[in-house]
Amino acid sequence: MSTAPALSQLEGELVRRRLPLIYDYLSPQPSHLLNLSLNSLLTQTQSSSPAFNEAQWRLPSITNPNFMPRCHHLIYFPPQVPSPELLPDGCDELHSPGQPFNRRMWAGGSVQFFGEGGPLLNGQRAVCVEGIREVNIKGKEGEEKIFVGIERRIATMDEHESDDGVRDRVWTQSEEDQGDSIVIERRNLVFMKDRTSDEIEASKATESSPRRIMKGDYGSTSIYYFQTANVWLVVSTNPELIQTIIPSKALLFRYSALTFNAHSIHLDRDYACNVEGYDDLLVHGPLTLTIMLTVFQSHAASLGQTVSSIEYRNLAPLLVEREMRVCAARKSNGSSGSWDIWVEGNDGGLAAKGTIRTTPVTPN
Known part of the structure; x- marks a missing residue:
């Protein structure tokens, strides 16, 4: 496990950190399972249970695909880190400043969706290009918290496109530039001491x-x-x-x-x-x-x-x-x-x- 550099060096180290590309295939299955988990919960009342509808809960067709629902991108492109490399709390260290900032919380963020429907869940290959845009250290000495602003850009891609080609096409120097992204997400994480x-x-x-x-x-x-x-x-x-x-x-x-x-x-x-x-x-x-x-x-x-x-x-x-x-x-x-x-x-x-x-x- 890595040890955090001096706080004076930490901001630059994190912003320069080159994060791996995350590839995925946009299968309807994960979105379908999320719908199974959420929809009945959101429609159920205390006095009644939703009736099981076999047609409604059947896996959608890949040849007549649906668009990805808003925010379902969150269950695609998971960090692909081997289990032995996980931290003691079960998280990865891709965005972590290292010890002693071992606790983390999701503080908020933003998401922009481009197009009315989002990408088709037809099994096509897609990529998430991720980078750390901003780091802020707040709090008095000994009680610092580190706020890490992560940007994730999602785009569809050709099966044989190179990593460098993907980065050049999807990632932009300006946060305001859409590039070829179909979803742009900002995640604000806060890292704290034990x-x-x-x-x-x-x-x-x-x-x-x-x-x-x-x-x-x-x-x-x-x-x-x-x-x-x-x-x-x-x-x-x-x-x-x-x-x-x-x-x-x-x-x-x-x-x-x-x-x-x-x-x-x-x-x-x-x-x-x-x-x-x-x-x-x-x-x-x-x-x-x-x-x-x-x-x-x-x-x-x-x-x-x-x-x-x-x-x-x-x-x-x-x-x-x-x-x-x-x-x-x-x-x-x-x-x-x-x-x-x-x-x-x-x-x-x-x-x-x-x-x-x-x-x-x-x-x-």
Whole structure:
């Protein structure tokens, strides 16, 4: 396992790090399995169970393929790292600054989708070109946190295209340049030092304490103020869309399997509680994003719209088998195709917040 260079050298070392290309075949199977795991959960009510529909749950045809649903790119292009090279927490070290920054969290990011439908799930070969765009070190001496901004660019490709040809065609010096990408994703990870036993107990006490929530009325719109990490955030309490789900252990396991993610914080309760200091297993950051966009895209489709981009922040952990509510409301500034989206945790506090932009779907 590598040791982190001096903090003064760390930013340059990470940004210059050359990450391997990640290849995949866009088979319908992973997307189909994600739909099996999510759709019944998102439609099930407490009083009824969804009826099994054999035709609905049949694997889609590869000769008459569907487009990749929004955010399903997250279950393709997993890091292809041999098991012996994984870190003690089950993660890879591709983006890690090294010791002593052994803990990691998914802090947020953004995704841009190009085209109305996304790539076809017809078995074609595709590639993810990944690089570290930005590194920020925050916190006083001895309590530093390292924020790593990762960009992932997804494109289809010819079977025999060279690695250098792929990089030249897909990766661009400017983050604003699409190149040949069909999806551009920004992931913001934060790396932290291991917690002491006292810090773990303090974290558990904080987790169990209710967060402050205040209400106010502004014209015809009610507002909630959520205090998260000492920052007051505002969301409308009159959402156009509300969806409540309870993420199960089975869902966390299946999502870990689909994303080839062995991070113990999602799989090992003893690790999550006794090493990381949480009350239970954590819902994956990308799973939260997947749930948000799955819920919202269904609503957008009913309006003749499709998601073109999302920017979001994860503000508080979501725990397994606790209720979470996905809410969305049109932005109050009246801008067309712009929405606030947020996730409330079991205590009513804000766990994630973002902005979605949509574009009209062209009629067939």
